[in-house]
Amino acid sequence: MAKGNGTLVHNFKLLANHQLDGFGGMGEGMSIQIAPDGRRILWLAHESAPKNFTGVDVTDPKNPKVVVQTNLPTSHMRSNSLEVSGNIMAVAYQTQKQGQKPAGMELFDISKPENPKSIAFFDRSGPHSRGVHVLWFHDGEYVHMAAGAPDFEAGHELDDQCYQIIDVKNPSKPTEVGRWWMPGTKKGETPIKRHEKPALDKGFRAHNTNVYPSHPDRCYLAYLDGGMLIMDIKDKANPKPISRWDNSPPYTGFTHTMIPMFKRGLAIVADESTVDGGKDWPKLVWILDIRDEKNPIPIATCPPPAFDEFAHRGGRFGAHNMHENLELPTSFHSEDIIFCTYFGGGLVAYDISNPYRPETVGTFIPPAPNGSKIGAIQINDCFVDERRIVYCVDRFTGGLYILEPTF
Amino acid sequence: MSNLLTRTFDAGDHRPFGRRLRSPRGARVPLVVVTGFLGAGKTTLIRDLLRQPEGADTLVIVNEFGEVGIDDALLKTGGDATVLMGNGCLCCTLRSDLQKTLVEVLAERARGELPPFQQIILETSGLADPVPILQTLTADRGLASQIHLQAVVTVIDAVLGSRTLEEAPEARRQVAVADRLILTKVDLAGVEAARNFEAELLALNPSAKIVRAENGKVSPQTILADNAQLTEPVYPPRERAHHAADVESFALRFDKPLDWIAVEQSLELLARLRGHDILRAKGLLDIKGCKGPVVVHQVQHLTAKPVELESWPSGERSSRLVFITRNIARRDIETLLDIAIRLAGEANVPMSEPATDGSND
Structure with missing residues (x-):
């Protein structure tokens, strides 16, 4: 029997791999800009210091070129997330420990991609804050983010990032217009019931804060150990939960992203694996029926890559980021096909035409990248553009992989 | 065809054959x-x-x-x-x-x-x-x-x-x-x-x-x-080979969009009556209400699941169906399809799902 070699590539053609000049450890911020001169620039957040962000010209997806790569001012911070709207880019800054600086969000003018110019720094540092972990900037008007704040103190240190809405209509003066935290997580409130096994208590804090321009009154909010929530944000000063779905226990929390499929009344929800070797398995991608948004119902999970083969090769194994179906001309948009990342399980595309029975239609699990210390790929995030070119990144060394789906 | 459950989550556009594919193989x-x-x-x-x-x-x-x-x-x-x-x-x-x-x-x-x-x-x-x-x-x-x-x-x-x-x-x-x-x-x-x-x-x-x-x-x-x-043009009928009297191959073309019901029922009838003698039938069909061509493939009495493609190859929008048969004349199949198409056209049959069992309960 010919044994597998730890790779599985099916229905994806690799067009290019760029290790980003030796700094190929990438975070969960990927966004496309069509620059004023017509070039297509893919902006990428780095997983950790020393690099801040990298802009890659992907006009020709077979020949990506780094146009700019910037540094962070200190090694105790990371810019794990970024988003582009027009020629403005928002970058999230998070520190290792509470109380450290700088922590917050920075807006850049990227009209000239080679030379991003800072427009504003929105400070979120504070004695009990690590700043911003993830942000969402889609409509050019508001940044939605998972962040600490100078005046926010959680009852438990793991609950230190809540949901915040920042008005950036005047990008030089970002202003907080609303925030919401899960009741029981702010200091002084009756504490929320935590996950019982300490190793699985990962925190009740905000993660992805997806708001789509076609439905500006809704935020699809993932809240890690708190599951996911559909939020009414018509009154941005006073976000209100409409419903909440939480799979844990018996699952192991860390709900990471929720993507609505408005036409079909469906939502895709992913948990994140945060423990190496698949020890927090199963971390899944779930399909929910949200035709009644007050009553989300799980109807299926997506078949993950083979655990026995890929979970023990090094690093994490389980769901993480997905392509988020942005309502932008530069984003692939589908309510039939979804793209999900699984760390050591690579990138998987599913056909969810029948949402009760999602089918794998493509898999990309490449070999461990050059220079990998853990010995396996760790696909961390993905983005698909309107040309159906798929971009995905490795968490440690592999940098950017550009793929063409063939299904 | 999509079933009742998947239609519950219909995106609003008419896709009776499910997700439109870029190529007939889809992800297979x-x-x-x-x-x-x-x-x-x-x-x-x-x-x-x-x-x-x-x-x-x-x-x-x-x-x-x-x-x-x-x-x-x-x-x-x-x-x-x-x-x-x-x-x-x-x-x-x-x-x-x-x-x-x-x-x-x-x-x-x-x-x-x-x-x-x-x-x-x-x-x-x-x-x-x-x-x-x-x-x-x-x-x-x-x-x-x-x-x-x-x-x-x-x-x-x-x-x-x-x-x-x-x-x-x-x-x-x-x-x-x-x-x-x-x-x-x-x-x-x-x-x-x-x-x-x-x-x-x-x-x-x-x-x-x-x-x-x-x-x-x-x-x-x-x-x-x-x-x-x-993707290639259908060849005109040629002289039959002297040693192949038992096998015949021919292509039918239809310039107007077809009712799926008519096509499906005709192929089903053929399969039931003469399935053994249909070695292969294959083609691209312009089905009423469908944006792309519908790919059909039949082997003897078995019909593959039809799929709809995103677009017509080379932009040519017309139905073409190739039959490879044994002892069935071209005109018999042509007549069958013509009648079914005409009847369906007169009845103005809406595109609907096949009946499911248990409907009387």
Whole structure:
């Protein structure tokens, strides 16, 4: 029997791999800009210091070129997330420990991609804050983010990032217009019931804060150990939960992203694996029926890559980021096909035409990248553009992989 | 057709055949059946293909292994049915039946136990009738959802071919159901003889593309490309071959959009009454209410799940349906379809789902 070699590539053609000049450890911020001169620039957040962000010209997806790569001012911070709207880019800054600086969000003018110019720094540092972990900037008007704040103190240190809405209509003066935290997580409130096994208590804090321009009154909010929530944000000063779905226990929390499929009344929800070797398995991608948004119902999970083969090769194994179906001309948009990342399980595309029975239609699990210390790929995030070119990144060394789906 | 449950989550646009696909294969693994007469040179062609970049990551399944002799340099023999070949290709000896072998290799690939092959070539024995193989791929819905019959490629020897056609019914069926015919040993047969033989072949299968091999080689796409008839013009009917009275092949065209009900019911009726005599029916249909063409494929009494494509190849929007039949006249099928289309048109049948059982409860 010919044994597998730890790779599985099916229905994806690799067009290019760029290790980003030796700094190929990438975070969960990927966004496309069509620059004023017509070039297509893919902006990428780095997983950790020393690099801040990298802009890659992907006009020709077979020949990506780094146009700019910037540094962070200190090694105790990371810019794990970024988003582009027009020629403005928002970058999230998070520190290792509470109380450290700088922590917050920075807006850049990227009209000239080679030379991003800072427009504003929105400070979120504070004695009990690590700043911003993830942000969402889609409509050019508001940044939605998972962040600490100078005046926010959680009852438990793991609950230190809540949901915040920042008005950036005047990008030089970002202003907080609303925030919401899960009741029981702010200091002084009756504490929320935590996950019982300490190793699985990962925190009740905000993660992805997806708001789509076609439905500006809704935020699809993932809240890690708190599951996911559909939020009414018509009154941005006073976000209100409409419903909440939480799979844990018996699952192991860390709900990471929720993507609505408005036409079909469906939502895709992913948990994140945060423990190496698949020890927090199963971390899944779930399909929910949200035709009644007050009553989300799980109807299926997506078949993950083979655990026995890929979970023990090094690093994490389980769901993480997905392509988020942005309502932008530069984003692939589908309510039939979804793209999900699984760390050591690579990138998987599913056909969810029948949402009760999602089918794998493509898999990309490449070999461990050059220079990998853990010995396996760790696909961390993905983005698909309107040309159906798929971009995905490795968490440690592999940098950017550009793929063409063939299904 | 989509069922009631999936329609619950309808996106609002009319898609009776489910997700529109970019190509007929969708996400399925392409499988090419390479068939042909004994000694026609199938193995040589396949071996050459495996050396090309296009031949990488190919799983080759050979039935009656050993008979045609893939050489040892290419084939590392192992204790099991699947072995790794020189350039990353796999070779499978068809010891068990085809269904079981395909299910196993797909499962092993998903588990990472087999290298991730991207395509399958099934080399049949020279004596094999390809129709049961096509039936297997059509009948097993589990398999059909994972494997796409990309093409049937038949390799024929220009020297002995005419005599083989005369003597062997399997050979005639190999030619009749082929999407592409590869002619070998043209240099030995001579150009004139080859041309005459090609006319014979076209009479037997007017919709197939004929390619002459040069030094036992053809371009990789000659073997690997998707079902040729979908994108190429339908050939006009030709004179019937004198030795192929039992097999007829013809193409029907329809310029106006068709009602799916009419097409489905006609094909079903044909399958019920004369399924045994429909060797193959295949085509692209312009169905009322559908944006892209609908791909249909029938093998004897079995119909593959129809799929809708995103767009028409080369922009030509008209239905074309190729039939390969035994003892059924073209006019009979034409008449059946005409009547069904006319009746459906008069009834103005809406596109609807097939009835489900239990509706009376």
